[in-house]
Structures are given as C-alpha cells and as structure tokens.
Amino acid sequence: MTSHLTPEEATxxxxxxxxxxxxxxxxxxxxxxLRADRARLAGALEESPSARARFxxxxxxxxxxxxxxxxxxxxxxxxxxxxxxxxPRQDAxxxxxxxxxxxxxxxxxxxxxxxEMGPRIEGLLKKSLLAATDAETKARLGDLLARIEVRRIxxxxxxxxxxxxxxxxxxxLLRELRGDSKSDVHVRDLxxxxxxxxxxxxxxxxxxxxxLSWPIMDLHVADAATGRIRIFARKACTPPVWSPDxxxxxxxxxxxxxxxxxxxxxxxxxxxLPLKAAGTPCFWSGPSLVIFTGAALEKLDPATGxxxxxCDASSSATSDGSKAYVFLRNAGGKFDLQAVDLGKVWxxxxxxxxxxxxxxxxxxxxxxDGQWIAFERRGPEIVAVRVAGGKPWTxxxxxxxxxxxxxxxxxxxxxxxxxxxxxxxxxxxxxxxxPGSSPAWAPAQEKx
Amino acid sequence: MRESVRTGTMMPxxxxxxxxxxxxxxxxxxxxxxLCRYLAERESDAADLVQEISLRALRELxxxxxxxxxxxxxxxxxxxxxxxxxxxxGKWWDIERELAAAPEEAEEPACDPVLAEESAAKIRDAVRxxxxxxxxxxxxxAWEGFTPSExxxxxxxxxxxxxxxxxxxxxxxxxxxxx
Numbered sequence: 001m002t003s004h005l006t007p008e009e010a011t012x013x014x015x016x017x018x019x020x021x022x023x024x025x026x027x028x029x030x031x032x033x034l035r036a037d038r039a040r041l042a043g044a045l046e047e048s049p050s051a052r053a054r055f056x057x058x059x060x061x062x063x064x065x066x067x068x069x070x071x072x073x074x075x076x077x078x079x080x081x082x083x084x085x086x087x088p089r090q091d092a093x094x095x096x097x098x099x100x101x102x103x104x105x106x107x108x109x110x111x112x113x114x115x116e117m118g119p120r121i122e123g124l125l126k127k128s129l130l131a132a133t134d135a136e137t138k139a140r141l142g143d144l145l146a147r148i149e150v151r152r153i154x155x156x157x158x159x160x161x162x163x164x165x166x167x168x169x170x171x172x173l174l175r176e177l178r179g180d181s182k183s184d185v186h187v188r189d190l191x192x193x194x195x196x197x198x199x200x201x202x203x204x205x206x207x208x209x210x211x212l213s214w215p216i217m218d219l220h221v222a223d224a225a226t227g228r229i230r231i232f233a234r235k236a237c238t239p240p241v242w243s244p245d246x247x248x249x250x251x252x253x254x255x256x257x258x259x260x261x262x263x264x265x266x267x268x269x270x271x272x273l274p275l276k277a278a279g280t281p282c283f284w285s286g287p288s289l290v291i292f293t294g295a296a297l298e299k300l301d302p303a304t305g306x307x308x309x310x311c312d313a314s315s316s317a318t319s320d321g322s323k324a325y326v327f328l329r330n331a332g333g334k335f336d337l338q339a340v341d342l343g344k345v346w347x348x349x350x351x352x353x354x355x356x357x358x359x360x361x362x363x364x365x366x367x368x369d370g371q372w373i374a375f376e377r378r379g380p381e382i383v384a385v386r387v388a389g390g391k392p393w394t395x396x397x398x399x400x401x402x403x404x405x406x407x408x409x410x411x412x413x414x415x416x417x418x419x420x421x422x423x424x425x426x427x428x429x430x431x432x433x434x435p436g437s438s439p440a441w442a443p444a445q446e447k448x
Numbered sequence: 449m450r451e452s453v454r455t456g457t458m459m460p461x462x463x464x465x466x467x468x469x470x471x472x473x474x475x476x477x478x479x480x481x482x483l484c485r486y487l488a489e490r491e492s493d494a495a496d497l498v499q500e501i502s503l504r505a506l507r508e509l510x511x512x513x514x515x516x517x518x519x520x521x522x523x524x525x526x527x528x529x530x531x532x533x534x535x536x537x538g539k540w541w542d543i544e545r546e547l548a549a550a551p552e553e554a555e556e557p558a559c560d561p562v563l564a565e566e567s568a569a570k571i572r573d574a575v576r577x578x579x580x581x582x583x584x585x586x587x588x589x590a591w592e593g594f595t596p597s598e599x600x601x602x603x604x605x606x607x608x609x610x611x612x613x614x615x616x617x618x619x620x621x622x623x624x625x626x627x
Contacts, residue, residue: 007615008611008612008614008615009611011611011614011615011618012610012611012614012615015589015590015614016589016596017589017596017599017607017610017611017614018596018611034618036563036564037562037563037564037618038590040563040564040566040571041563041571041575041586041590041591041621042590042591043568044563044566044568044569044571044572044575045486045571045572045575045586045587045590045591046591160508160511161508161511162511163511186528186531188532204604214543214544214547214581214603214604214605214613215603215604215605216540216541216543216544235544237535237540237541254541254544255538255540255541259541357536357537358536358537358538359536359537359538359539360538414500415496415499415500415503416500416503416504416506416507417500417503417504417507418507435507
C-alpha cells in the first residue's frame with residue numbers, strides 16, 4: 001500500500017524544497033493547491049510594504065530633516081572634546097605646578113589628584129617631566145608615569161565573524177581563535193575571564209539532530225592560550241559574566257529578566273552547577289551572584305540557590321564593588337539611572353527620563369575608578385555621566401560602551417559594528433578604530 | 449587583505465574585493481531593502497538595517513570564500529544583523545517560545561488554496577504580523593527564490609528542519625488571515 005505524503009512533505013514539494021513525483025492523485029492535488037498558495041504569496045510579497053502608508057510624506061520629510069540636523073550636530077559638536085565636561089588638562093596643569101610646592105601636604109594632594117586622572121593626562125605628564133627643573137617634581141612625575149604604564153591594558157579581544165581575534169590596541173593581530181565545529185558561529189558578547197585564561201562569548205548554536213530548533217545562541221568558552229572552544233548551555237541569550245576567581249561563568253537563557261533561565265558553568269570540570277534559578281546574571285559580589293529577575297536585583301548564593309532581594313530594577317546592573325548601577329523604569333515608560341548602595345542604605349537617581357530602544361536596556365557601565373557611568377540610549381548614542389554630577393558627555397552613532405581596567409572606553413560604531421577606543425579615556429576626543437565587534441578588554445593581570 | 453591578516457597586521461579591505469563587493473551589493477540591495485521593510489517596525493529602522501548589513505558585509509569580506517556563491521553569504525550576514533535587531537527589541541527569544549508552543553503533530557493541509565481569496569495587501573500585512581521564525585521562513589521560501597541548501601545556509605537550520613518550519617509558518621499565516 002502506498003502511503004500519502006505528510007503535510008510537511010507536500011508543502012516542501014510545492015515550495016521547491018523537495019522534488020519527486022507524488023504517489024497518487026490525492027497528493028498531486030494537495031501539492032497543486034499549495035503551489036497556488038505559493039504563487040499568490042510570492043506575488044503579494046513582491047511589492048514592498050508601503051512605507052508611505054505608514055509614514056506620510058510630510059513626516060518622512062521632517063524625519064529626513066531631523067536626521068540631517070542630527071548628523072550636522074554630530075559632525076560639528078559631539079566628537080568635539082570641547083563639549084561635555086571641561087577638559088582635565090587645565091586641572092592637571094594646576095596640580096603639576098603644585099608638585100613643586102614646599103608644603104608636603106599640597107604635593108601629596110596634587111600627586112593623588114594626578115594619579116586619579118590616569119592615562120588621560122599621560123602626554124601632559126611626559127611633557128612636564130621633560131620641562132621640569134626641580135628634583136621633587138621630576139621624581140613625582142616619573143612615579144606617576146610608571147603607575148600609568150603598569151595599569152595600561154594593551155590588548156583586547158574582538159569578534160570577527162566566526163573568529164575571536166586578540167588584538168593590540170594599535171590593531172596588530174596577536175592571535176585568532178576559531179572553532180572547527182561550524183563555520184558560521186557569529187561571535188557576540190565577548191567576556192574575558194579575570195585571570196586572562198578564558199574568553200566566553202555567545203555564538204549561534206548548532207541545531208541538535210532530531211530537534212525542531214532555531215539557531216538561538218550557545219555559551220562558548222575559548223581557551224585563550226590554545227584556542228580550543230567548548231560549547232555549553234544551549235540557548236543562551238544574555239552576556240556571560242565571570243566570577244572574580246575565573247572559576248565560574250554565568251549566562252542567562254532567555255531575554256533579560258524573569259523568564260531568563262540561569263546557567264552557571266564551572267571551569268574546574270566544565271560542568272553546569274545544578275542550579276535552578278531564573279534571572280539574568282549581572283555581576284559577582286564576593287561568592288554571590290547578583291541577578292536581575294525582571295523587577296528587582298537579587299543576590300543569589302550559587303551553592304544553595306537561595307537569593308535575597310536587593311532593590312527594584314528594570315535592567316541588568318554593574319557594580320564598582322560598593323554600589324550597583326541600574327535602570328529603573330519610571331511612570332512615563334522611560335528609564336532613570338540609579339546608584340544603589342549594596343548595603344541597601346540608600347539609592348540615588350543620577351539621570352532621569354532616559355529613552356531606550358531596548359525592551360530591557362543593557363546594564364549601565366561603571367568606570368574602574370567609579371567616577372563615570374556610561375550607557376547606551378536611543379539614537380543610538382552613548383552617554384557618560386559623572387557620579388558626582390555635571391553635564392553628560394555624548395557620542396552619537398555608538399553602542400555598547402565598555403571600560404578598560406585602565407579607564408579607556410571602547411564601544412561599537414552603530415552601523416559598521418567596528419570597535420572604537422577613546423585613546424585617553426573621557427573626555428578626550430581622539431579615537432582609535434579597530435576591526436572587529438563586541439570588544440572585551442584583557443584583564444589587568446594580563447600586563448606583562 | 450588575507451596575506452596581511454596572516455602576517456599579523458590588520459589592513460583595509462583590498463581594493464579589488466571592495467569593487468567586486470560594491471557591484472554585487474548594487475544587485476542585491478533592492479531585495480535586501482525589501483526584506484528589511486518586512487522585518488523592521490519603522491521605515492527608518494529598515495534603512496538602518498540595510499546600511500548595517502552593507503557595512504558589516506564589507507567588514508567581513510576578508511572572511512568570504514570567493515569560490516562560494518556570494519548571495520547566501522550576504523543573506524547570512526543579514527541574518528546576524530536581524531538577530532541583533534530582534535535582541536534589542538526583546539523579540540529574539542520569542543522564536544524559542546513560538547517553537548515550543550507549536551503543535552508537534554502536523555495537521556492535514558487543505559486541498560484548496562487558502563490564499564486565493566485574499567488581497568495582496570492583506571497577505572502582506574499578515575506576513576508582517578507573523579512572529580519569527582515564521583516570517584523569515586516565509587520570506588525566504590516563498591519569495592526570494594533561494595535553493596533549499598541556500599535557505600539552510602542562510603537560516604542556519606538543517607534542510608530537513610526547514611520544511612517543518614515552513615509548514616508551521618503557513619499554518620500561522622492562514623490563522624493570521626482568518627483573524
């Protein structure tokens with residue numbers, strides 16, 4: 001007895017995905033009916049959906065004019081270092097002059113202030129060292145430059161198609177890591193482990209045989225030394241987060257929030273912890289993992305699976321060790337940037353009414369010195385605000401800000417997805433372009 | 449470019465590759481623009497997506513194997529751009545939900561065409577309302593004229609799975625048209 005084509009088989013033949021003659025007249029009729037549907041569908045789709053119907057001409061013209069104005073604004077002002085907070089150069093010159101003071105307290109205060117400015121004033125320190133005449137100033141300037149050199153991070157990893165490339169910040173390629181299982185693994189959300197040994201990232205998964213699946217994303221962990229890539233936790237969707245000892249890496253399966261399933265993988269045995277928890281990993285606070293549950297930040301003990309509530313939240317968060325920085329959705333549907341003391345003593349709003357194109361905004365990024373918070377808002381553009389207050393600094397057509405341990409800021413060009421680095425940190429304007437996306441700075445210990 | 453990467457210095461895309469790419473882009477850009485108009489919620493988003501696809505393709509040109517056809521490669525890059533777009537909108541994970549909710553047992557299809565009585569505009573609107581991955585599958589199988597292996601390469605799904613996705617996509621489309 002001849003079996004009929006299954007519905008999928010008939011559809012596949014009608015749409016040209018399979019070939020072969022039908023077994024019987026009944027199957028042939030079904031295929032013909034589906035072919036007629038395909039022709040009708042193809043004809044309807046041939047015409048683009050009408051943009052004008054949804055966007056009247058006047059609105060389109062206004063939008064175009066606004067775009068031109070925005071581009072003009074960007075060209076003329078935003079990448080100009082004069083916009084935003086005052087340049088630290090003048091402050092630095094004042095502090096450098098005080099290094100030669102006869103008062104030791106004044107000299108110490110000036111040294112401390114200059115040390116906090118870090119690599120941003122490296123050029124000025126070098127010039128001042130050459131020009132200095134007194135021994136005390138020379139010694140202190142030399143010490144400050146040595147400290148900057150020790151803190152300097154000169155490497156970062158970027159995603160380039162299916163490869164992870166480790167680059168020097170001048171663009172020189174040091175190493176390329178590439179998995180061999182699938183050529184089309186697109187690298188996203190790179191995270192370098194604090195000990196420098198591992199690079200975690202999200203890559204398109206390999207559809208498991210026999211399962212009806214779609215290439216969501218898997219957690220991949222690459223050995224930075226050998227290039228070997230391991231694949232874990234199928235269907236990951238939120239950026240990987242490393243524990244401070246580099247022994248655990250956490251990732252969320254699902255969109256950020258309550259329906260994100262938490263996975264934590266140990267680098268000791270490359271097994272997943274037997275943890276049943278919902279939430280997006282944000283950062284580690286000692287042995288605990290702070291997670292975003294959709295409406296709050298919670299502190300989770302991975303050993304027991306128990307969690308305690310920290311504060312209301314509408315996004316993932318980052319931390320400087322004592323405070324968490326997080327977005328909270330306000331009554332108007334926009335987001336307020338909050339600083340929350342992890343001891344729950346207080347919280348303060350740093351900036352109100354932030355518009356985001358994300359359903360759940362990515363976590364605001366705190367600078368290593370705890371002075372700046374950078375985040376992405378609708379535009380897309382990057383905004384950086386001082387924790388202490390002041391005029392925000394803005395960079396148009398940029399996404400995904402990420403601070404280096406030495407205070408420089410990397411981000412992605414919104415269109416090309418290329419990495420760019422502000423060479424000297426904020427608010428200096430000089431930009432270094434690097435080929436590759438999703439940058440991850442080498443950890444501070446990586447410095448030779 | 450490839451030589452430069454091997455020797456450790458990142459250089460701009462070679463002129464020859466760029467010229468070839470620009471010629472190919474001019475051929476494929478109208479179809480990609482149309483694709484993005486179906487995927488984006490706003491016209492300005494569609495324009496941004498098209499621009500992002502061109503720039504990312506140009507950036508990854510050194511990874512392209514010139515012995516293979518360019519069109520599936522270009523559309524696979526488009527998929528990566530679309531993934532990023534859907535992630536930002538909080539809709540990427542909906543694909544997983546959609547597949548999990550789909551019936552395991554296939555139903556018998558009707559023998560009569562289900563779209564014959566519908567206007568083109570109504571069909572277009574219904575396709576725009578389809579959740580992913582069904583919208584993408586419909587756009588690639590019904591309209592763009594790719595071979596089964598090309599669709600598999602572009603969508604990152606084995607050929608045997610595409611037919612199931614397609615069948616379910618059509619059932620969803622039928623449901624959308626009835627509502």
